[in-house]
Amino acid sequence: MQTQASYTFSFLREHDIPALYDTFVAAFDDYVIPIKISREEFAIKIRREGVEPSFCAGAFHGGQLVGFILTGLGEWQGIPTAYNAGTGVLPEHRGHQLTKRLYAFLLPKLRESGIEQCLLEVINGNAAAFKVYRSIGFGVVRTLKCYRSPVGELVLSSKEPEHTVEIRQVAKPNWKAYADFCDVRPSWQNTKEAFCKSPDQKLVLEALVEEVPVGYVAFFPRTGAIAQLAVHGENRNRGIAKTLLKEAIKRAQVPALLLLNVDQTNTTVATFIERIHLKHFLTQHEMLLSLQ
Template identity: 75%
Template sequence: MQTQASYTFSFLREHDVPALYDTFVAAFADYIIPIKVSRAEFAMKFKREGVEPSFCVGAFYGSQLVGFILTGLGEWQGVPTAYNAGTGVVPEHRGNQLTKQLYTFLLPKLRESGVEQCLLEVIKGNEAAFKVYRSIGFEEVRSLDCYRSPVGELLLPAEEPEPVVEIRKAAKGDWKTYSSFCGSSPSWQNSSEAFKRSPDQKMVLEAYAEEQVIGYVAFFPRTGSVAQLAVHPENRNQGIAKALLKEAIKQSQAPALMFLNVDQADARLATFLERIHVRHFLTQYEMLLRLQ
């Protein structure tokens, strides 16, 4: 435990999670895009993003939790990584450099544990957060775009793709094969590891032609969030991605389709989403801090 001014910093434990949820809700209520999650959704976020409570840091004012960093652990592009699944400070305690102090408290434990880098996303336009992360040593890696549209506004024509494909539910995703279809690396929360960890309802649909998988979509039917969508390079521009999304919509309960944190450099996917009227609503910077 460490004290600076009137704040105390400590790593959290499982019994702190209920208070952590309350602080999370208070911290993000006035965010650039207000975030509203239920306790059940908060628990699912922990699982999907690999959050480890004992690596989460809390800032306490007396006995009140007023700031935090949610830390997910795993590998990122083959390197042991700590992912920032959320940093928040309740409004009345902002302006006290708590984010910087939280990282000062967290980084030694990460280094001692063999973590080699820290990863996070920050919304473009959130200059205060961007400056804080830059001052800590984070560097911008890439830009990620977020898209969303009601399913009724999507342009998904009725004609069948050519060649004709069969859409099947995958009993177990062949992620090694899928990765060869992709034009970019998915973000942390859209990775195959995160998808497999998530306790939320999830589904993978595969497009088959002559008994060969030539495309797939991995998505969450409850929320309409698409984690991954890709088609074999030799089978693009044949209507296969549209056929996959049409079936995904049939299997979903959500009123809208979402693609969160799509690599901006993947121009082919961005063009496809715009063509079927999935609207861009947000850009984030993916940032990395190397510890070794």
């Protein structure tokens, strides 16, 4: 535990989660895009993003949690990685460099634990956060875009695919085969590891042509969020992705689809998204800090 200028820094424990939720909600209430999240949804986020309370750094003032870094642990491109699943500071405690001080407190433990890099996303336009992360040593890796549209506004033509396509729900997804369908890696919360960890209801649908899988969609029916959507390169532009989405919509429990953190270097997906009228609502920068 460390104390600096009336702030105490320590790592959190499991019993701190209720207070962490309250601080999270208050810290993000006036965010660039205000975040409204229930306790149940917060618990899902913690599981899905691999957050480990003992690696979450907290800033306390008068015994109250006033700032935090949620830390998820796992591998990123085969390298032991700490993912920032959220940094927040209560409005009345901003201006004290708490984010920078929280990282100064956190990084030694990450290094001692064999973590080799830190990963995060920052919203484009959040200049203050971007400046802080750059000063800590983070660099931009890629630009990610987020999309959302009511299903009634999507253009998913009724034209039948060139080949007979069978859609089936799979209990044991073949993630190794699916990797060959993808041109770029998904963001942290959309990886197969995060998808499988999530306690939220989830479904994987495969598209098959002559009994051979040629595409898939992994999504969360409760929220309409698409974690992964891909079609094998030789089978693109044949209506298969649209067929998968139409089937996902049938099983969704909400009237909109959500697609978060799409890599903008993936022009194939970006063009497809534009063509079906999914609306862009947010841009983020993925940033990385090497601890080597």
